[in-house]
Amino acid sequence: MQKTVLVPYARLPQAHHDRHVLTSTVDVFGAAHWLLAERAPQPGGDVLPFDALVVSVDPGGNVELTELSAVRARWPHLDRLPDGEFVVAASRARRYEDANQVQVFDALGRETSSFSVGDAIEHLLVDEAGHIWVGHFDENPAGIRRWSATGQLTWTSDDAHIPGLFDCYALNVSNTAAWACPYTDFPLVEIRPDRPERPVRVWANRVRGAKAVAVHGDLVAFYGGYREEQERLALGELAETSVTPTDVGLLTLSDGAAPGRRRVVGRGSRIYVQAEPFTTWGVFDLSS
Template identity: 70%
Template sequence: MQKTALVPYAHLPRAHHAHHVLTSTVDVFGTAHWLLADRAPQPGGDALPFDALVVSVHPGGEVELTELSAVRARWPHLDRLPDGGFVVAASRARRYEDADQVQVLNALGREASSFSVGDAIEHLLVDEAGHIWVGHFDENPVGYADFPLVEIRPDRPVRVWPNQVRGAKAVAIHGERVAFYGGYAEEVDRLTRGELTEASVEPTDGGLLTLPDGHLPGRRRAVSRGSRIYVQAEPFTAWGVVDLSS
């Protein structure tokens, strides 16, 4: 089976490896972020809110630190806003009956606003304009369907392509080329490439996406950004990338 190896992209500086990685992402501008705490959260046992640290590694290698105050999400999602602030969201909403589930923090790490978007967040992304996009996993009944590829732009009608690739966790687009990463059960490491036609997504080839050393990732995170899919494997201190444009 064809194998595609991730290219090393960003690493958490070793000085911060003693902290626990709550979550990590790569933003729309290519900067990698790690949300760190002194220790791992304990279900039902930790006091909320708590203070946390974001370590940001820019594409040129510059490291930036931001202290966040009064974070409420025990199992958070994270992304950065274009103004230097951050969005932190709790994946589950049921425990936030008296407090909003999504926190918007300014560049100083202090809460500026908050709101809720419904239970079962699986994906949270901020785009170049600062719009926040949220995807839910299938415990949330809002709009869950099969697996079409959908294009949503402010200046044109929504486009939908029927798609045969099921259960992908990330998607990359470059022109008419598309790639899907992940799937169910034994297809968790699958990388499927395809072409966009007027009527559908047509798969062209498939294989496995591996770590740079050729091993399969095991537990991992994946983030989609345009033509790129970023993947991070346990212990979640390094990001690799596959880029359709290269």
């Protein structure tokens, strides 16, 4: 089976390797961010506010540090807003902390607002206009929703007629649009809320269990799957109502090894992959 090698993309500077990586992401403009704490969260322990450090590496390799004060999320999601603010969200929303699930921090690391987007966050990605896209896993039937940076719900999948949307397995946010591949039917879904004539398009798809998706023109790539297909890279073309498979192979690290336990982020034509110990990002670009 043909192997496609991830291209090295961004690296956490060595000076910060002594801290624990709580989470990491690549934003819509291509900058990589790491949310670091002094130590790993303790399972079952009290959720106490703690100070954290965001280390940002832009596509040119420039490094920026932002100290965040009083972070409350034990298992957080992270992204950056276009104006330089950061969004940190707890993946689970307990009743007693629901209103504070999402925290917005200014460029100086001070909390400016907080709100809730609902329990069971699988993906949280910010687009170029500052909308916050949230895809939920199956413990929350909300599916996929879009929020403003002040906590206003601006789009929901409730009436979008997306087949089998019980768990948002894959979510890709680029520009102001989103692409998804949800469980259980795994259709490829294009979401453009600002296109009133056809905000949602759906293509039937035979690739099951993908954890990330990339789209470039009429080309599409699905990464991941079940069991022995965890490193699968399946390519296809968009027909009128379905995805036509064209090739299938494996996506590997630069040394040819399987990524194993990893994070993935979909942004337009790109799938970013970060393997343990979560200090480096590699990229697959469908456009190349």
